[in-house]
Amino acid sequence: MSDARGPEAGSLLKVRSLTKYFGTFAACNGIDLSIGPGEIHALLGENGAGKSTLVKMLFGVLQPSEGRIFWDGRPVSIASPGEARTLGIGMVFQHFSLFEALTVAENIALSLDPKIPLARIATEAESLSKAYGLPLDPYAHVADLSVGERQRIEIVRALLQNPKLIILDEPTSVLTPQEADKLFETLFKLKAEGRSVLYISHRLEEVQRICDRATVLRHGKVTGDCDPRQETPASLARMMVGSDVAGVQRDATTDLGPALVEVRALSVAARTPFAVPLRDIALDVRAGEVLAIAGVAGNGQGELFDALSGEYPVGDDEAIRLCGKAVGRTGINGRRLLGAGFVPEERHGHAAVSDMTLSDNLLLSRSQSDRGSFLAGGLLSVIRHDAIRATARRICAAMDVRKSGEDPAAGSLSGGNLQKFIIGRELDRKPAVLVVNQPTWGVDAGAASRIRQALIDLARAGSAVIVISQDLDEIFEVATNIAVISEGRLSKPYPAGDLTLERIGLLMGGIHDSTAHSGTNAGGAHAH
Amino acid sequence: MRIELQRRPASSGLFSLVSPLLALALTLIFGAIMFQMLGKDPGHALYSFFVEPLLEVWSLHELAIKAGPLILIAVGLSVCYRSNNWNIGAEGQFTIGAITGSILPILVPQWHSVMVLPLMLLMGAAGGALFAAIPALLKTRFNTNEILVSLMLVYIAQLFLDWLVRGPWRDPKGFNFPQSISFAPEAVLPPLLDSGRAHASILFALLAAVLVWFMMRFMLKGFEVTVLGRSERAGRFAGFSARRMVWFSMMLSGAFAGLAGISEVSGSIGHLQPSISPGYGFTAIIVAFLGRLNPVGAIASGFVLALTYLGGEAAQLSIGVSDKVTRVFQGLLLFFVLSCDTLILYRVRIIFGSGRAREAKS
Numbered sequence: 001m002s003d004a005r006g007p008e009a010g011s012l013l014k015v016r017s018l019t020k021y022f023g024t025f026a027a028c029n030g031i032d033l034s035i036g037p038g039e040i041h042a043l044l045g046e047n048g049a050g051k052s053t054l055v056k057m058l059f060g061v062l063q064p065s066e067g068r069i070f071w072d073g074r075p076v077s078i079a080s081p082g083e084a085r086t087l088g089i090g091m092v093f094q095h096f097s098l099f100e101a102l103t104v105a106e107n108i109a110l111s112l113d114p115k116i117p118l119a120r121i122a123t124e125a126e127s128l129s130k131a132y133g134l135p136l137d138p139y140a141h142v143a144d145l146s147v148g149e150r151q152r153i154e155i156v157r158a159l160l161q162n163p164k165l166i167i168l169d170e171p172t173s174v175l176t177p178q179e180a181d182k183l184f185e186t187l188f189k190l191k192a193e194g195r196s197v198l199y200i201s202h203r204l205e206e207v208q209r210i211c212d213r214a215t216v217l218r219h220g221k222v223t224g225d226c227d228p229r230q231e232t233p234a235s236l237a238r239m240m241v242g243s244d245v246a247g248v249q250r251d252a253t254t255d256l257g258p259a260l261v262e263v264r265a266l267s268v269a270a271r272t273p274f275a276v277p278l279r280d281i282a283l284d285v286r287a288g289e290v291l292a293i294a295g296v297a298g299n300g301q302g303e304l305f306d307a308l309s310g311e312y313p314v315g316d317d318e319a320i321r322l323c324g325k326a327v328g329r330t331g332i333n334g335r336r337l338l339g340a341g342f343v344p345e346e347r348h349g350h351a352a353v354s355d356m357t358l359s360d361n362l363l364l365s366r367s368q369s370d371r372g373s374f375l376a377g378g379l380l381s382v383i384r385h386d387a388i389r390a391t392a393r394r395i396c397a398a399m400d401v402r403k404s405g406e407d408p409a410a411g412s413l414s415g416g417n418l419q420k421f422i423i424g425r426e427l428d429r430k431p432a433v434l435v436v437n438q439p440t441w442g443v444d445a446g447a448a449s450r451i452r453q454a455l456i457d458l459a460r461a462g463s464a465v466i467v468i469s470q471d472l473d474e475i476f477e478v479a480t481n482i483a484v485i486s487e488g489r490l491s492k493p494y495p496a497g498d499l500t501l502e503r504i505g506l507l508m509g510g511i512h513d514s515t516a517h518s519g520t521n522a523g524g525a526h527a528h
Numbered sequence: 529m530r531i532e533l534q535r536r537p538a539s540s541g542l543f544s545l546v547s548p549l550l551a552l553a554l555t556l557i558f559g560a561i562m563f564q565m566l567g568k569d570p571g572h573a574l575y576s577f578f579v580e581p582l583l584e585v586w587s588l589h590e591l592a593i594k595a596g597p598l599i600l601i602a603v604g605l606s607v608c609y610r611s612n613n614w615n616i617g618a619e620g621q622f623t624i625g626a627i628t629g630s631i632l633p634i635l636v637p638q639w640h641s642v643m644v645l646p647l648m649l650l651m652g653a654a655g656g657a658l659f660a661a662i663p664a665l666l667k668t669r670f671n672t673n674e675i676l677v678s679l680m681l682v683y684i685a686q687l688f689l690d691w692l693v694r695g696p697w698r699d700p701k702g703f704n705f706p707q708s709i710s711f712a713p714e715a716v717l718p719p720l721l722d723s724g725r726a727h728a729s730i731l732f733a734l735l736a737a738v739l740v741w742f743m744m745r746f747m748l749k750g751f752e753v754t755v756l757g758r759s760e761r762a763g764r765f766a767g768f769s770a771r772r773m774v775w776f777s778m779m780l781s782g783a784f785a786g787l788a789g790i791s792e793v794s795g796s797i798g799h800l801q802p803s804i805s806p807g808y809g810f811t812a813i814i815v816a817f818l819g820r821l822n823p824v825g826a827i828a829s830g831f832v833l834a835l836t837y838l839g840g841e842a843a844q845l846s847i848g849v850s851d852k853v854t855r856v857f858q859g860l861l862l863f864f865v866l867s868c869d870t871l872i873l874y875r876v877r878i879i880f881g882s883g884r885a886r887e888a889k890s
Contacts, residue, residue: 342765351765352762353758360751365766
């Protein structure tokens, strides 16, 4: 077994007409892909385009139905992640597989040969992490680490196997701009050593910035194979979605009405050991305003949403006022009756029940607010399925929800379509107040632009909208005002026009108002 | 070669109907093998176990008597299990229901009124519900595991009954037998037909099944049960309380078990004694699952499991095997029901060594 490459195989990894069927559905359909040594190769595509299926086949998690994989010019079959690692393929997943209660070194040890002593792993991991500019304390507990640091563990864990190809799935979706820059430096180091990187992303700017080649997938097929630097974001997006993505439109000036959401001195203790306590949060959102709350995941966004939605009411009734009424101790349906609507971050098992139909999922959030039309029989509360199905149809039409069948299970929809339905479910009520957590998380570009437009239109029609998001592009697209949440504290709001990406990045990185003011005062509104 | 379970895109409607039948067929096949190994003729044994009890009128009455409590309890359990609360202690709630329902006929036997029977049934249901409220309280307050708590309470209930009928409630004129005084006629559930012993408990069961089916299918409460059972977080988002659902589902199933208990004592036995149930509360768990946690499905599966009781009794006489065979059949059935349910969500694929793999190794 020599590692001499055949003349036709100038590539490290080559994939020929790879196909994967789930039932009769082809998630990947005749994919061709070739990654050269020392190349950063982007894999672009909407949700449901087949990116993760392809990657899972490359990493041995799934077996292809048809087609071949060549590694170093030789045909291989990758039956398990273990075999993939032996070949020299490392993978960093989007959702980390780490045990929070264990230390960094222990987590790394779990994926390695059990005979290697922990101390050796710790020193190796530490030196490796330093060499690649990913500083890590091997004895820190994962629970105490930020998302960016957790990702470093995954990367170091992959690097310890000395891979020739590293697959990164949406690595920057959880990072601050500064953290992302650091990650890119690491990737360039890897590239300089002749290692290849397969980089999966939605973010066109990033792909253009760091990738040498890009393969674009759409509906399981390759729709583009290009040098991203030769393309424009618009042309890349076209390959991804098949049509031009509509830019979001908003008026330059909107007259703001009275404050519909008023939060004062909202403090909530952590419910679980891994939760973030909210500290003295204050915010106002007026009619016609979109307040965007930026921040890196795990800084109290979920907790803030729970408090605002009333899923976990707070002790102080006056801490939260909706439409002028104190509602701190009111539950979620009481707040809905006042005209508020809520869209949580997690689609499956929170905003919707995956194996229930769309119409049942409509009833989920509107059983009380639409009691009059959805329920009959007084106290018996008999469900009027016909009325609910008609409303579900209306929502699907309004939001262009693509589905198979009349009333399919929520879980059978792609992420983007389900999210359109979940947002449409609230918009259909014309809520006076809408609170949305991560409106376009994991949603394809077409659906994302539609959702953002809908949020802006809602505010323009006179509602108060709160958008909690990690996606800064999204925030700048929709926000009237921007506040940043970090470690459970909320900064004061800034007009969207007064903030730069760098400034937000600093706020997100935990530099709070008091220190941030003096350094960067873009608005110039403060007299010194 | 390997066997692969492939998740179906949606649960298979065909297999949700076929799977219980397949489980029944597999149970019969393995039952036949068991009889063969015991040295009995499998055909004859299965015939006397599962067919003979259906051929005589008195035996059909017994079937209804056995099916009544099984269905009634299983209907309550199906709500409980759908809401993701695991009440395993229906046997205990059955026992307590029998005790609280017997308070009137035993402690005030001199009170003769048409109100006695309805009050007994009500008190039985209340007793079962309150006994099931213990695991609910402990779960909601201290986050205890309701499976363990409700199961352990079964033994407490049984020993309490044992103590009662040997001690304070023992019939003074009963020759020291451990049993209470016999119920007065107006405290006894009358037979439905002149042809046999079957009494109103089967009617309660059918009524309960239909009412609960209506609730689960058409009412917001049923929707609440399903949502909270699938995802507590989504339930909270809908404004439903998982905590209240623990109380509701445990007490509902407890009330049905208690009603089954007092109906059995009042209709079939006529007094309290140390043993009042051949394990109805446990067998009803199988009934609930065989009925796909659907109250109407529980009617059909209740009769099937009732038949295993009768068959066991019949088989003792006609082919001379132990009545433990009943337990074996029930165990086999539960095992196959749960394993066949895999087919609803998964497709089984047998993959023979693929050409691609061989090629790569060469």
